[in-house]
Amino acid sequence: MKKFINKVDDILVESLSGFSTAHADLVSLHLDPAYIERKNKASNKVVIISGGGSGHEPLHAGYIGYGMLDAACPGHVFTSPTPDQMLAAAEATHANQGVLFIVKNYAGDVMNFEMAAEMLAFENATVYTSDDCAVVNSTYTTGRRGVAGTVIVEKCVGSLAETGANLHACKALGDKVNQRISSMGAALTSCTVPAAGRPTFDISDTEIEMGVGIHGEPGRRREVMREADAIITDCVDAILADFQVKNLTLEKNNEALLLINGFGATPLMELYLIYNIAAKLFKQHGINISRSLVGNYTTALDMAGASVTLCLLDDEIKQHWDSPVHTAALRWGC
Amino acid sequence: MKKFINKVDDILVESLSGFSTAHADLVSLHLDPAYIERKNKASNKVVIISGGGSGHEPLHAGYIGYGMLDAACPGHVFTSPTPDQMLAAAEATHANQGVLFIVKNYAGDVMNFEMAAEMLAFENATVYTSDDCAVVNSTYTTGRRGVAGTVIVEKCVGSLAETGANLHACKALGDKVNQRISSMGAALTSCTVPAAGRPTFDISDTEIEMGVGIHGEPGRRREVMREADAIITDCVDAILADFQVKNLTLEKNNEALLLINGFGATPLMELYLIYNIAAKLFKQHGINISRSLVGNYTTALDMAGASVTLCLLDDEIKQHWDSPVHTAALRWGC
Amino acid sequence: METAFILYAAKEIQQAILTNENTLESLDRAIGDGDHYINMKRGANAIIGIEAELAQLSPEAALNKIGLKLLSTIGGASGPLLASFFISMAKQLPNNNNDHAHLKFVHAFAAGVQAIMQRGKADLGEKTMLDVLIPVSNQWLLLAQQNHDVAFICSSLITTAEQGMLATKDLIASKGRAAGLGERAIGHIDPGAKSCQLMITAVCNLILKS
Amino acid sequence: METAFILYAAKEIQQAILTNENTLESLDRAIGDGDHYINMKRGANAIIGIEAELAQLSPEAALNKIGLKLLSTIGGASGPLLASFFISMAKQLPNNNNDHAHLKFVHAFAAGVQAIMQRGKADLGEKTMLDVLIPVSNQWLLLAQQNHDVAFICSSLITTAEQGMLATKDLIASKGRAAGLGERAIGHIDPGAKSCQLMITAVCNLILKS
């Protein structure tokens, strides 16, 4: 394992320190318990807090700022944060309108945020993101995983909160947006958790993992490496099938947002090539890709791979996607 | 080699198509010869054109837009573009005030842009970027290489051109900014050029290449892998020494821009950890880091590694760095 | 049960975790995200780190403190589950005053397991730590009610824990990270079941030795 | 020199490049960026691709067209250099009408090499393609002026090219991408020198065969 690190135990604090110094205009860092807090926040709004295991940067701290998150709670690498972090973040940022947690749907994250929510003294609600259609919902599963679509949920809910909307409305929008997103990804290589020091999974030079999770969890199946057209066609088909299962009919001229997300080690050149394929395929299905995002937005450390995310838009979602946002990793309109 | 590609020969066109579709509001793509052109450009301004081998995305096409470039000419992967591309781009974008080429100082880029400049019918000038201090200027070298600092030059010159400044002024600012930048990088792994199909260089699990170029060219020396503190200290020392050689005294309270650039496969988490180290070291030398940029801005395909870039600011440079910019990869203020 | 015993047990548990790094890590790499060993180690070390403080407390206060410490230290899925276990155990311990000491402890253990079931919304057969904890809890209550001696109970629970742990191998997971795997989870022991078996065995052996 | 000969030569050059993929790629991987083979292949294939068109042209028009095609096809450092070579050669060819055909061609070649020197601001001993081209150009002029027969000249130039190519091995580079390497470039043959040697050898062998 070769990484730019000093001691494995210090990675998180050193990286967070770098982040908060580089973006001192936007955020400030607190330790013991660790959370990153937005600067210049409104005094009267629903506070939006997210968090999760580290290693998915820029998720979540990179999305703190005007129009998106008010705080983020970073856990150890790929390990959900602990409730004391959420409590401290909520108490520090609370602005008289309650707290909305945005939580990726993993047992660990769910339970830690749940315990925080139970202990929290003021009004709160939670949106669980579960856009990963690699995990088929069945009698066997507690539920799908939250992956890159989380960024879209955070953007839209953050935008609504900025307008002064109440907790109930923010929660409702978050649930709605989440419901309208499907994602499917593929890994070409494993990631290496620094504390483990070796790749999370073994994969040969001729294999890919279809439907991999953003922690390197195994996905739908191990496959022989194929050309990009074939891999991305499978991702798009999985997403289209998922929309059917969800009873969300993708009708002609439906507008959609297409997000191509890199897992950390895949060059932008390949991500745009993937975008080219996915956009064409969706268009062939009559879907009007009117918003796009291509880049490393929800990563898995140093994993090579990418995911395709489609979000079915409506006027409300479009408005909140387009509205000004000023964070370290997403910025427009201001 | 596992990459998201179809046929090796089609990568460039497919990726550029994806890029121009995803950013159709900002750019349009032309093929044979290939160049990407800005939409909504002023009718009367110095046109800023850059270009170079592909594989460094988002450089250069990602910097086309208001406040930065008017066109970019993408060569094959790691191969400079050909003069016909520059001529076509210049003719398409020319806006009555001449053309400024921004060219990274490599023999191939220099000669191809030079031939284009000689053939061009209207007024033009060229800024060569040469911020890489890994290559020590000596009797042996034709000159230093242009690396991540190129982004800073493009941003500042693009900003000035937007104000209606003339060609001479734009060229002068570009030269000045370039002179005030030094960069130094290290590679942990090689990159793999798709057409070659195998890593450009061999490097063991315990080695790094200090001063590597953004094409995987060998750097100053092959070294044993060390902790991040030690590697980054060497980078910072090389930059400080370079400023001395350039007779640019870094005085107390000098403001500077610190750019930590990832080569493509290094996670953001590590880049911020590097930022943390570099910022502390520069501060110890009395330098006031007042502007920061951390991310993959000048990549080398799928190489793991990063570079440290310091740009000594003055009021003029600061103003042009801060001014609004709206491109695919860099956006603020609008 | 005395606080001193809790501290001895904590040390044994720490040892059991640390000496099984490879096993725990491999299991979570196979059907999870590879961090279960790191999580458990972080938790165990944190408890040993507050040993002196714990030593001053009553058994129930110590157990509660352990729960809270684990809650703010481990994270992941195992953190809130193990924390709930100790916090509920601490809450239960002062009750059942009619029972003799051993039975009180059995009931407290059962309350802890109940808390895990509630927090994780899981039951037997879902390929989790509960596949060790539920059988052990049931078996312990049974043997204690039958007034078996402690040595017999400990040996028996070691076997129960091992059987529960091994049984997870053939299961499809319906809770936790492995739930996404479907059939692919078959053939792998659940990491949380393994760590629970290790901890139970460590404590039972401690009792057997003393 | 007839256009038909230029086309034969182009075919031989293409073969020489394609059969030396490993050599050219390895050399540029060692002290450059690994694309020299790809660049040369792209150039050679492009010329063969316009064969029919070239066949209609006069020798100088064909050489000029080859130069322009290489200019818009190869890119990198070798593109403008080789393009300059052919464009200048084409420009020179109609001159020196007093010379016999062979000498005219020698002068045209020399003009091509001069153009490379100007474009690349380089000279002998800088570890570039010029370490093959300059000695070959000089030697050729000398032998032609001494009226040696074509077979002798070709054999001799093959040797000169090989020596020039091998000589780059011990040099430090002061031009091109390898210039950043300092001492580390020593021990490696320059890729551009190698491809020029291959091309010269291919053309000389073609003449020797016919």
Ligand SMILES: Nc1ncnc2c1ncn2[C@@H]1O[C@H](COP(=O)(O)OP(=O)(O)O)[C@@H](O)[C@H]1O
């Ligand atoms: N809902 C649940 N109920 C009971 N145990 C669970 C549940 N979810 C996960 N677990 C246990 O947690 C273990 C994983 O713990 P750990 O690796 O530390 O956390 P994470 O899965 O968040 O990485 C699993 O092996 C399983 O035994």
Ligand SMILES: Nc1ncnc2c1ncn2[C@@H]1O[C@H](COP(=O)(O)OP(=O)(O)O)[C@@H](O)[C@H]1O
């Ligand atoms: N200034 C120069 N003058 C002459 N030849 C040069 C010069 N710079 C580079 N070369 C030649 O070009 C070769 C490299 O070509 P190539 O790999 O195709 O381009 P690039 O270096 O741009 O990748 C070198 O091996 C060298 O022979």
Ligand SMILES: [Mg+2]
């Ligand atoms: Mg985990």
Ligand SMILES: [Mg+2]
């Ligand atoms: Mg090249």
Ligand SMILES: [Mg+2]
């Ligand atoms: Mg785990």
Ligand SMILES: [Mg+2]
């Ligand atoms: Mg090359």
